[in-house]
Amino acid sequence: MNDARESLESNPIEILTSPSDECPYKKCDGKGWLWIKDWSRLGKKDELDENGKLLRAEWMEQCKCYEQLIKQREVDKKLDLSGIPSIFKNATVASFEVSKYQLKTNQDIATLARKAAINYVTNYKLMQQSGKGLYLYSKVKGSGKTRLAVSIANALVREYGIDVAFIKSADLISQIKKTFNKKSETTQSEIVDTFRNVELLIVDDLAIKGASTFEEGVMYDIFDFRLEHKKPTIFTSNVTILELEEIYKGGRVNKRINKMSMEINMPEESIRDQEAESENAELEGLLFG
Ligand SMILES: Nc1ncnc2c1ncn2[C@@H]1O[C@H](COP(=O)(O)OP(=O)(O)OP(=O)(O)O)[C@@H](O)[C@H]1O
Ligand SMILES: [Mg+2]
Ligand SMILES: [Zn+2]
Numbered sequence: 001m002n003d004a005r006e007s008l009e010s011n012p013i014e015i016l017t018s019p020s021d022e023c024p025y026k027k028c029d030g031k032g033w034l035w036i037k038d039w040s041r042l043g044k045k046d047e048l049d050e051n052g053k054l055l056r057a058e059w060m061e062q063c064k065c066y067e068q069l070i071k072q073r074e075v076d077k078k079l080d081l082s083g084i085p086s087i088f089k090n091a092t093v094a095s096f097e098v099s100k101y102q103l104k105t106n107q108d109i110a111t112l113a114r115k116a117a118i119n120y121v122t123n124y125k126l127m128q129q130s131g132k133g134l135y136l137y138s139k140v141k142g143s144g145k146t147r148l149a150v151s152i153a154n155a156l157v158r159e160y161g162i163d164v165a166f167i168k169s170a171d172l173i174s175q176i177k178k179t180f181n182k183k184s185e186t187t188q189s190e191i192v193d194t195f196r197n198v199e200l201l202i203v204d205d206l207a208i209k210g211a212s213t214f215e216e217g218v219m220y221d222i223f224d225f226r227l228e229h230k231k232p233t234i235f236t237s238n239v240t241i242l243e244l245e246e247i248y249k250g251g252r253v254n255k256r257i258n259k260m261s262m263e264i265n266m267p268e269e270s271i272r273d274q275e276a277e278s279e280n281a282e283l284e285g286l287l288f289g
Contacts, residue, residue, distance in 0.1 A: 012040035028063035032070070036061055071161075078157050083166040084202075088150040093117045096148055100274065106267035110144070113264050117148055121155045131230025133200075135261040137237050142272025145236035149202050152234060156200060165198040169206045172222075173215050192218065196225040199232075206237040206257075207247040216248045223256040235261060 014037050015027070022030025041057040049055055079089060096117070098110045113136070120127060120134060127133075134152070136145040153164045167175075172195065179188045195201055201222075211219070226233055239247065241263055244254035 013038050023063060023065050024068065025064050028065065030065075032063050032066035034061045034063050074161065075158050078161070078163055079154065082153070082157070082164045084150050084153065084164070085146075085166075088147060089154075091147055091151045091154060093121065093148070093151045093155055096144065096151055100144075100271050101267050101269050102274075103267075103269060106269045109265055109267045113148060113266055116262075116264050117152050120152060121159065124156055124160060128232055129230065131227065131232055131260060133232040133234050133261040135235045135237065135241055135257065135263045136266055137240055137263055138266035138268055139238055140268045140270050141238065142270035143266045143268065144271055145266050146204055147271075148266070149204065149234045149236050153200060153202055162199040164200040164202065165195060166202040166204065167195065168204045169219075170208065172203070173218060176218055192221050195222050196229075197231075201226065201231070201233045203233060203235050206235045207239055207244055209247070210249075211247050211253075213250070216250050216253055219248065219253050220250070220256070223253060223260065227256050227260045233260060 016035040016037050017028050017033065019026050020029045023032075028034050035058070037058050038056070041055060044055075044057065046054060046056045093114060096110075096114050098107050098114060101107045101110050116134075134149070136149055138145060150166065153166065156162050157164055172191075176188050176191050178184055179186050179191060223233065225231075235257065237244075241254060241258050241261075244257060245251065248254055
């Protein structure tokens, strides 16, 4: 008897699925299923053994990675639906670099902000019970507010499987204004309801300029509901919570935000400018080098 035949008889069960690096256990092809063949049953009919177990020549079995894969697919779907900009899809709190900031004082502020972000994720269940969100603030643009807010959301979706919606405050208003068109298929209340009810809402670039009474009313409608129903919201803004008074003159919006979020100061230093400079230097090297 040749060697191949002998090994088949001693171990007639073979996995026909080609293993790939896409499977964390390198067992399946990354799709979560294993195609298994029992060579000893070749040509035999399916039958039950004495324990009632079905004996077959071929079958599909879940790989060890299957559950993780399903979970990952759910996370990806939630993130796809969230409106989080695709450039931030893979942003994590761990890859939020403190050393990117040049000044020591800014590194210290970034360290504290990062620590608060990690603690927020760790203690999310408690934060959720009290409906507490965050308010990421820096006057300087490009300091990493959106980056950190999204990293927190990414972590919360991964760890707790929550639904999240990301919206720039200006886009929220323009989405609602579009519904005033008679041909619009959505209504103002449908949009307001979506942002009232989502488990976690990120409002990016809150209050860039003075808000009209209409805009203030929309914000109030959403935030008051979220406060009442203890649904956390994460804001990013170039003005402090206190300064919101100047933008939402009615005084009700800033009071709600003050109650529903904890302020985190971000460094007053632009990483965006640094990135642009080094990108330009690289490209200029290509052009003139
Ligand atoms: N700590 C950091 N580590 C790595 N990348 C960073 C960090 N902070 C910012 N960045 C990068 O810098 C750029 C600007 O960051 P971001 O958009 O978050 O700034 P921002 O404070 O939200 O700006 P704006 O006030 O204009 O909204 C992004 O490309 C982001 O990925
Ligand atoms: Mg931003
Ligand atoms: Zn697998």
